[in-house]
Amino acid sequence: MxxxxxxxxxxxxxxxxxxxxxxxxxxxxxxxxxxxxxxxxxxxxxxxxxxxxxxxxxxxxxxxxxxxxxxxxxxxxxxxxxxxxxxxxxxxxxxxxxxxxxxxxxxxxxxxxxxxxxxxxxxxxxxxxxxxxxxxxxxxxxxxxxxxxxxxxxxxxxxxxxxxxxxxxxxxxxxxxxxxxxxxxxxxxxxxxxxxxxxxxxxxxxxxxxxxxxxxxxxxxxxxxxxxxxxxxxxxxxxxEGGGWFGKNGKLSWMVSTQLAPLIVFYVTTMVVIFLKKVMPAHSMGPILSFFSWSVVVTSALGFAFLYKTTTADPGFIPRGWDTYNSKRKDIDESSEEVDEESRIGGVVGGKGQHLLGHQHKALDSPALWAGNWNQLCVSCRIVRPLRAKHCSVTDRCIEVFDHFCPWVGNAIGKGNRHYFLALLWLNLYAAVASSIIGMIQIQRFVHADRLHPTTMVWLVSWLIINVFVALGLAGLSVAQASQVARNVTTNELANWHRYQYLQASDGRFHNPFNNDCTSNCLEACAPFTAPMAPVYMAKSSLGGRVSCKSNTFCRGCH
Ligand SMILES: [Zn+2]
Missing domain, CATH: 1.25.40.20 (Ankyrin repeat-containing domain)
Known part of the structure; x- marks a missing residue:
């Protein structure tokens, strides 16, 4: 040759x-x-x-x-x-x-x-x-x-x-x-x-x-x-084989499965109890301070509701392809005569192999694959995943508009529960910041009231220090999430954009084709039920996405 x-x-x-x-x-x-x-x-x-x-x-x-x-x-x-x-x-x-x-x-x-x-x-x-x-x-x-x-x-x-x-x-x-x-x-x-x-x-x-x-x-x-x-x-x-302390047979495997959600419940409950028992009674409060104090308790309780929703909601799992496929294939192996001929698919012009089953054939007949975007294939789930989806290694599932896996809530954050997660984050931020300010005011009044009690003082100061640190952490996370919501980008996309062709402009720089105006972006993330978005498999060229075609000159996806 x-x-x-x-x-x-x-x-x-x-x-x-x-x-x-x-x-x-x-x-x-x-x-x-x-x-x-x-x-x-x-x-x-x-x-x-x-x-x-x-x-x-x-x-x-x-x-x-x-x-x-x-x-x-x-x-x-x-x-x-x-x-x-x-x-x-x-x-x-x-x-x-x-x-x-x-x-x-x-x-x-x-x-x-x-x-x-x-x-x-x-x-x-x-x-x-x-x-x-x-x-x-x-x-x-x-x-x-x-x-x-x-x-x-x-x-x-x-x-x-x-x-x-x-x-x-x-x-x-x-x-x-x-x-x-x-x-x-x-x-x-x-x-x-x-x-x-x-x-x-x-x-x-x-x-x-x-x-x-x-x-x-x-x-x-x-x-x-x-x-x-x-x-x-x-x-x-x-x-x-499940080796090690954290392996599936290890002594601490329960920690991996339950994640850290119980720890959050314990922490918030403890902080609220100390707030109720030590901070609020430290000095008499006027109606305004009292109102804000009780708002801290209410938002903390609401936070539990959103923690429950974030943890238990479907984050946007994409159905696996191989469950039904393998069972159908087994049926065919065992008794090929009993299978409905219409469920088998041959080539468009009459192929001999007739290997793929109807539903699998349909699922794989995707413009993303005809365009040669093989990185949209998930070999674990046996599917073509839409853009913005990612296989989460912890849940072992592909998740639509994947943001990150959050060990604190014990669940992945994606299209299905990101709004709950944001509510949880911002409610807890409010509770931590408001209670810290109230705590500072109460400590100041407590000191000036001339009835210093060392044990109470230790409780108040310890509680305040922990609370301020948590508030700072929550503030950082909230600012990052708010900025991402406003730009309609996920944590995963920001961290790994160089891996995704749809996030790269023709000159190789970051370009987000999903970034619309700020209001639409916020509505999509915070209130997805107002504007449900269908999975997107191909970036539209009009949005500036670059989809390279690797299939040489013959490409159904590009037509
Ligand atoms: Zn997957």
């Missing part, structure tokens, strides 16, 4: 293969007029004109060759067809043309590779997506060594390809003839990101699997000199 490398601008196009490789349509036509049979003759290396056109995404030449009646499934010396070659560079228009002309995507080369293995070897995620969604190709086909496209993507370290294959429900627990699962191969090659994605997608179950030499993925990584990765995998294994 070195014809391109030899091309220095002065290449003489003297064969049909070169005309196809360089896209010289006039030369191709001239060759065919001279010898109509030349389109089926390979070059000196045994490669056919259709392969060269397919490799270089020459659509006009491909169509012309097909019209001339070339053999679509002819193979070279390695057993590869034009479809294999088209997969190398992700030539989607040519792939679609070949398939519509009845090219066979199930042909295996001498090593057992079909086009999907080649696409995985070269990280052509769009090709795999196209073949799965439009042609229903089964992504679990093994080559002659028992390796599926997921093995190859893991071996080569293509994280996006792994994401797609996992969401397409490729098997991550199947060993090849050497007993290696995709995680074993990612560990052998030291592909850290690939290992992370595989573990997020369920490969934790193979952490203890051994290959034919008796080694686990962690041991293989260490043996190949990837020390950090090996230790990381070993540590991950320990966590899965």
């Amino acid at each position: 070195n014809i391109n490398k030899a091309h220095d601008g002065k290449e003489v196009i003297d064969t049909v293969c070169k005309a196809c490789a360089y896209g010289d349509f006039d030369k191709l036509k001239a060759f065919v007029e001279l010898d109509p049979g030349c389109t089926n003759i390979p070059d000196e290396n045994g490669y056919y004109p259709l392969q060269w056109a397919a490799l270089n995404n020459r659509l006009a030449e491909t169509n012309f060759l097909i019209a001339q009646g070339v053999a679509l499934n002819v193979t070279d010396g390695t057993g590869q067809t034009a479809l294999h070659w088209a997969a190398v560079r992700g030539s989607l228009p040519v792939i679609e043309t070949l398939l519509r002309s009845n090219a066979d995507y199930e042909i295996k080369d001498n090593r057992g590779y079909t086009a999907i293995h080649v696409a995985a070897q070269y990280g052509q995620t769009s090709v795999l997506y196209h073949l799965a969604l439009k042609w229903g190709v089964d992504m679990d086909q093994p080559d002659h060594d028992g390796r599926t496209p997921l093995h190859w993507a893991a071996y080569k370290g293509y994280a996006d390809t792994i994401r797609l294959l996992l969401v397409l429900d490729s098997r991550y627990d199947v060993g090849d003839k050497e007993g290696c699962t995709p995680l074993h191969w990612a560990a052998i090659k030291g592909n850290g990101e690939a290992c992370t994605v595989l573990l997020q997608g369920g490969s934790t179950s193979v952490l203890t699997s051994k290959d034919v030499t008796g080694l686990t993925p962690a041991q293989l990584a260490l043996e190949k000199g990837h020390r950090y990765l090996g230790l990381h995998l070993a540590e991950f294994k320990k966590k899965q």
Whole structure:
């Protein structure tokens, strides 16, 4: 395949293969007029004109060759067809043309590779997506060594390809003839990101699997000199087994599950009781001070109500994709005849594989994926997540408009409970600030009343110091949240904006396409019920969002 490398601008196009490789349509036509049979003759290396056109995404030449009646499934010396070659560079228009002309995507080369293995070897995620969604190709086909496209993507370290294959429900627990699962191969090659994605997608179950030499993925990584990765995998294994004090079997695991919400209840109750028992009675209060004192008690009580709502409300969990999918798939495995044929989906023009089920097919048929935004795939939940959503590692769920996980309330803060959280924050800020001011006034009056009582004084001063510190902390958090609400941006987006394409302007600087006028922003965050927002999967170009299209020239999402 070195014809391109030899091309220095002065290449003489003297064969049909070169005309196809360089896209010289006039030369191709001239060759065919001279010898109509030349389109089926390979070059000196045994490669056919259709392969060269397919490799270089020459659509006009491909169509012309097909019209001339070339053999679509002819193979070279390695057993590869034009479809294999088209997969190398992700030539989607040519792939679609070949398939519509009845090219066979199930042909295996001498090593057992079909086009999907080649696409995985070269990280052509769009090709795999196209073949799965439009042609229903089964992504679990093994080559002659028992390796599926997921093995190859893991071996080569293509994280996006792994994401797609996992969401397409490729098997991550199947060993090849050497007993290696995709995680074993990612560990052998030291592909850290690939290992992370595989573990997020369920490969934790193979952490203890051994290959034919008796080694686990962690041991293989260490043996190949990837020390950090090996230790990381070993540590991950320990966590899965619930080791350590805070592990799922540890002595303090209850603290992880209940988080710190009970501590807040205890703290606020204690502070309010001291306020009622020590601060308020320290000196007689006038009606205004009395009014504000009782307002502190009322806002603290209201705070409990909002704490309860923040903790128990659904923060915006996005339904997982794999629950229903796996159960349906199991049904099919057990009794394929009983499954309603309409629930199976083949390709748009009649694919053979019919791998994806109807609802899964529909869920994955997303403009975000046709545009190549693979980072919107969540391998843990097996879904395409909307913009602004993130997978929360604590709750292990994807959450719409994710802000942060708050250990103080024991819940993630997202689209569904951010308004409760803001109310909780601001009510407690008011209570802390107002009670601190009242406390200072009462202490001053208490001192001047000439009836100093040392024990009461210690209570009052200790209470005030703690209260002022908490008020300062709450003030900082409140200012940060208020500023984010006014700009319609989340804590996660501010911290990780460089990871999200939709938050970057064309010059790479921060740009928030969701930032409208301040009133709309505040209404959306503080009173979402007044203006419910549907999940957004693609940033509109009119809003300034930059969505890069990685699917080469053929992209449904951009049309
Ligand atoms: Zn998720």
